[in-house]
Amino acid sequence: MGMRKFMDNLKPTFSEGGKLGFLASTFDAFETFLFVPNTTTARGAHIRDVNDMKRTMIVVVAALMPALLFGFYNTGYQHYLSQGLQPEFWASLWFGFLKVLPIIVVSYVVGLAIEFGFAQARGHEVNEGFLVTGMLIPMVMPVDIPLWMVAVATAFAVVIGKEVFGGTGMNVFNPALVARAFVFFAYTPSISGAEVWIAGLSSGEGVVDGFSGATALEQLGTTGTMSYSALDAFLGFIPGSIGETSTLAILLGAALLLFTGVASWRTMVSVFVGGLATGYLFQALGVTAYPAWYHLIVGGFAFGAVFMATDPVTSAQTDTGKYIVGFMTGALAVLTRVVNPAYPEGMMMAILFMNALAPLVDYFVVEANISRRKKRGCKLAK
Structure with missing residues (x-):
């Protein structure tokens, strides 16, 4: 007071x-x-909610x-x-x-x-x-x-x-x-x-002799293996960007975002599915020898999936669009990592690329819905 x-x-x-x-x-x-402001939105696109x-x-x-x-x-x-x-x-x-x-x-x-x-x-x-x-x-x-x-x-x-x-x-x-x-x-x-x-x-x-500051992604991109254990990579005891190394800590943050409804689970899950599916595809083709799920626990993949790809402004707005954009983001990230060893971290460019495509994806999703409704209306009219 x-x-x-x-x-x-x-x-x-x-x-x-x-x-x-x-x-x-x-x-x-x-x-x-x-x-919390005591004003009420009267015009423009907005969400009716007690939160601001x-x-x-x-x-x-x-x-x-x-x-x-x-x-x-x-x-x-x-x-x-x-x-x-x-x-x-x-x-x-x-x-x-x-x-x-x-x-x-x-x-x-x-x-x-x-x-x-x-x-x-x-x-x-x-x-x-x-x-x-x-x-x-x-x-x-x-x-x-x-x-x-x-x-x-x-x-x-x-x-x-x-x-x-x-x-x-x-x-x-x-x-x-x-x-x-x-x-x-x-x-x-x-x-x-x-x-x-x-x-x-x-x-x-x-x-000290023998110490290397190379990230796990750099090692995977050059040698196909990494000197860190999968557990260390998941927990975060590896070199990397300040907030991107611990998949466990990132998932704790994801749990809060999903519990509060702030982030879209459709986008988040789709990014992981897209990355994992593409990783298994390259593994099945013999392009990579390491486990496909390594992509999810090293580099900025988890951080990007949870905090970047789910940005409500730059991601897709439609539910179907969120699935598409999320899946393509994960797939492009792994594709970049595997195909271009000189650029081992592909998550940044994948998200930025899909930021640019998200409005187009939403447009086609909306147009497809309109087309289906028109066809349904014609059938009812007959």
Whole structure:
């Protein structure tokens, strides 16, 4: 009650005609973050629900927490392992927290500054989508990426990947993947190779003999085998992007998204089915010798399936379309991994490609439904 009264007292100052009326969008962003707005949508496409966008985004952020916390720990774990030291739990967790926190801070500061700037310039509400995007961007990056690259990639993702389309809800491509794609094509050495995945390796710190920072996907793409056990890959004790290594932690987040109804199970399940089916096809043809299900537990496959492919803005909107887009996303990811060994991680490009095709898939699904109804109407008329 005290906070509500405090905000009510401040509101006239930030409303139209007040001393700080030009900051109305900024004040509204903080007010609606603290309290559910008492407004009702009267026009445009919308969902009638007691929940709002900010609360929905917060659920997604909560679902990301298991993968993020494990990412903290694994960052420290891999660092100490590379130094020939026994990784201790709290020391590894603290090391990883200190290493990853600046990346998260840079992502949010740069992204929110741009979001608030566009909102003020356009005179509209601050879009809530960056609550999730600001967390996703650090989680899909290698731990040793320079902070200035994170800032540039975040700015590119927000401006080119979202704001030019009209802001949250209008973007065609997933902004977090736009940021990763920007870094991959603009600064390839900083997001590939064996050094970037372990804190300290790219800066020249010494490592014990025999230690390799190569990811499981890089090993599968070059030798057809990986030096890590399937259990370690599933649990996440392998090099990789900050939030993508632990399939178990990602599945915990998936359970929350599915329980709350925030993410579509149709898309999520279809991605795994598409990837698994394509993996078994290549295995049956003798193209790959390793188990097909390895694709599901290494690289960014699980993370992409749970948190990226299910993005309600950039994915398909129809139920049938979700099955199609999800299946094709998983299939394209595995196809890219197997056919192009020089580019072992195919999930990013698969999702971005299907982001572009999703509206077309929805169009044909709707047209097919209209055609069936017309035929049914003709039969009834006869």
